[in-house]
Amino acid sequence: xxxxxxxxxxxxxxxxxxxxxxxxxxxxxxxxxxxxxxxxxxxxxxxxxxxxxxxxxxxxxxxxxxxxxxxxxxxxxxxxxxxxxxxxxxxxxxxxxxxxxxxxxxxxxxxxxxxxxxxxxxxxxxxxxxxxxxxxxxxxxxxxxxxxxxxxxxxxxxxxxxxxxxxxxxxxxxxxxxxxxxxxxxxxxxxxxxxxxxxxxxxxxxxxxxxxxxxxxxxxxxxxxxxxxxxxxxxxxxxxxxxxxxxxxxxxxxxxxxxxxxxxxxxxxxx
Amino acid sequence: xxxxxxxxxxxxxxxxxxxxxxxxxxxxxxxxxxxxxxxxxxxxxxxxxxxxxxxxxxxxxxxxxxxxxxxxxxxxxxxxxxxxxxxxxxxxxxxxxxxxxxxxxxxxxxxxxxxxxxxxxxxxxxxxxxxxxxxxxxxxxxxxxxxxxxxxxxxxxxxxxxxxxxxxxxxxxxxxxxxxxxxxxxxxxxxxxxxxxxxxxxxxxxxxxxxxxxxxxxxxxxxxxxxxxxxxxxxxxxxxxxxxxxxxxxxxxxxxxxxxxxxxxxxxxxxxxxxxxxxxxxxxxxxxxxxxxxxxxxxxxxxxxxxxxxxxxxxxxxxxxxxxxxxxxxxxxxxxxxxxxxxxxxxxxxxxxxxxxxxxxxxxxxxxxxxxxxxxxxxxxxxxxxxxxxxxxxxxxxxxxxxxx
Numbered sequence: 320x321x322x323x324x325x326x327x328x329x330x331x332x333x334x335x336x337x338x339x340x341x342x343x344x345x346x347x348x349x350x351x352x353x354x355x356x357x358x359x360x361x362x363x364x365x366x367x368x369x370x371x372x373x374x375x376x377x378x379x380x381x382x383x384x385x386x387x388x389x390x391x392x393x394x395x396x397x398x399x400x401x402x403x404x405x406x407x408x409x410x411x412x413x414x415x416x417x418x419x420x421x422x423x424x425x426x427x428x429x430x431x432x433x434x435x436x437x438x439x440x441x442x443x444x445x446x447x448x449x450x451x452x453x454x455x456x457x458x459x460x461x462x463x464x465x466x467x468x469x470x471x472x473x474x475x476x477x478x479x480x481x482x483x484x485x486x487x488x489x490x491x492x493x494x495x496x497x498x499x500x501x502x503x504x505x506x507x508x509x510x511x512x513x514x515x516x517x518x519x520x521x522x523x524x525x526x527x528x529x530x531x532x533x534x535x536x537x538x539x540x541x542x543x544x545x546x547x548x549x550x551x552x553x554x555x556x557x558x559x560x561x562x563x564x565x566x567x568x569x570x571x572x573x574x575x576x577x578x579x580x581x582x583x584x585x586x587x588x589x590x
Numbered sequence: 591x592x593x594x595x596x597x598x599x600x601x602x603x604x605x606x607x608x609x610x611x612x613x614x615x616x617x618x619x620x621x622x623x624x625x626x627x628x629x630x631x632x633x634x635x636x637x638x639x640x641x642x643x644x645x646x647x648x649x650x651x652x653x654x655x656x657x658x659x660x661x662x663x664x665x666x667x668x669x670x671x672x673x674x675x676x677x678x679x680x681x682x683x684x685x686x687x688x689x690x691x692x693x694x695x696x697x698x699x700x701x702x703x704x705x706x707x708x709x710x711x712x713x714x715x716x717x718x719x720x721x722x723x724x725x726x727x728x729x730x731x732x733x734x735x736x737x738x739x740x741x742x743x744x745x746x747x748x749x750x751x752x753x754x755x756x757x758x759x760x761x762x763x764x765x766x767x768x769x770x771x772x773x774x775x776x777x778x779x780x781x782x783x784x785x786x787x788x789x790x791x792x793x794x795x796x797x798x799x800x801x802x803x804x805x806x807x808x809x810x811x812x813x814x815x816x817x818x819x820x821x822x823x824x825x826x827x828x829x830x831x832x833x834x835x836x837x838x839x840x841x842x843x844x845x846x847x848x849x850x851x852x853x854x855x856x857x858x859x860x861x862x863x864x865x866x867x868x869x870x871x872x873x874x875x876x877x878x879x880x881x882x883x884x885x886x887x888x889x890x891x892x893x894x895x896x897x898x899x900x901x902x903x904x905x906x907x908x909x910x911x912x913x914x915x916x917x918x919x920x921x922x923x924x925x926x927x928x929x930x931x932x933x934x935x936x937x938x939x940x941x942x943x944x945x946x947x948x949x950x951x952x953x954x955x956x957x958x959x960x961x962x963x964x965x966x967x968x969x970x971x972x973x974x975x976x977x978x979x980x981x982x983x984x985x986x987x988x989x990x991x992x993x994x995x
Contacts, residue, residue: 439902440769440902440904442902442903443903443904443905443906443925443926443927444926444927446904446905446926446927447927501977501978502978504974504978505974505975505978505979508970508971508974509971512967512970512971515963515967516964516967517927519960520927520929521926521927521938522938522940522953523732523929523936523938523940523953523955523957524732524955525960525963526723528634528639528668530635533631533634533635534631534635536628536631537628537631537632540624540625540627540628540631541628543624544621544624544625547617547620547621548621551617552617577635581635581636
């Protein structure tokens, strides 16, 4: 049992399972056999379970939420992408989205493996119960925006001239873009607000125009604009898809770019 | 189409008021302001701000470029007049939109009504957050207290001069705590017993398997000959402890703090049983009560690193006494993430001096806008939950049960 709960084994197993899920989904797409689609989804469920176990073991080992550096956040990102995909899968069936989300989760874990995986003690500012709530809500938002961007890319592909994709597929993708952005916006907002309350408790100011905060706000503005266009003007289709992709580019910069290109209160996140 | 349109509810119509109200309430105006704010935010993160500009002044042409940027407020974006103007424009737009949504509540029915109410609450919440920010700017105070153990102060220094407190505080104690270095296991091969027979120039090793007889055969031995020695590991303890009175060996814990293995050697006229320690190889004796021992042992086992070394900083804390009219009214310890409030002022632990551990720096903040901002936060989540969760869920329920929307 101890060997099974070994963190390295769990990490590698999660990565391998997501990779196999991606391969199965791609084979299912090419062969049009539902067996592979079911297998891919089963493997994604297995990947989420393994990662959940991994996060639990790491949490137990570290004595704190494992969300404090680049390695841990990439693991969490891979997990949230697959969780959001599975939530969507309950109502929507899109084999290529399984391939894309499994690939993104596998990529996140593979990239995580390039960072230091040691469990390090937390700096004083991070020793707060807000850490788990703030990071988890932000990353659920990021996961939803990632799925939205994947669906948006899919929409642009199937909407190009000469595509034989059915109208149903396009409508499903439009709905996914809109629903995942609504879900992600709710969680991103909660993440920003919990971060503000935490900052006020740690530093005496709920907003200090730190680059991470500012880029979160920029991302929030982009998705708020999307929701207004979507709700008020009925924007869907290509325009909505492009806003979703631009929004996710902003998410990536908020999460990743800011850590490496701009210094601020969240500078510890690049370790 | 949009959620509103799907439910046959028209999107809120533009107000019929004067042209200014119509402009402020229009979606293009609101989104233009949001776009400009987003661009300003980008500028505020990529252009050096405030004191960050100093290193750039020394560069060729730095003065000229920064002079132009500074005159446009681009080196202090978030406090520039035009950024504040954009925030006011956003507030004005939000006010008009909120009014329109209030009117739309009366027209909406069914689950769409819940979503309009949610949207109304969300816009109100944004106004509250912005109002809280205005209250902070107008009535808020912020300063820094730097003092040593034993010192009493009743003022904090801020950019606008001294900030007087209606009470005094005394630093009674400053503490700096370190994490212990984590007890980690070194990356070593699995535990094994090394055996060296110097006379025969033989070095071999065996895994830790209890009660398994391992033969030791020199290279020059005749094929099929009996082994010169047989080595058996009888017991393994991860944390060796010897009871002096009874001579019993036990393990203090399950952690490999002092791993040892009991080895029995038979052969060559020798019968020997001894303990071999991973942490103390010098005790791997070469003789025993059974006669001269030609074999030497070494036990290689994964050992934890020393756990009492000083690691990263865990916490820095100041214990202060609040004094009113010369009397101690309260004693409290302040740490990062654990502020202290008294008399409308909040104290935050912000800094320390590693070369002078009697010195501490506290930030003092008086921000009457915080309750307004937090009320805005709560309303924002309530409003968004109604828009994205409760409204659609109720709509689904009614559609499922065949109810009217």
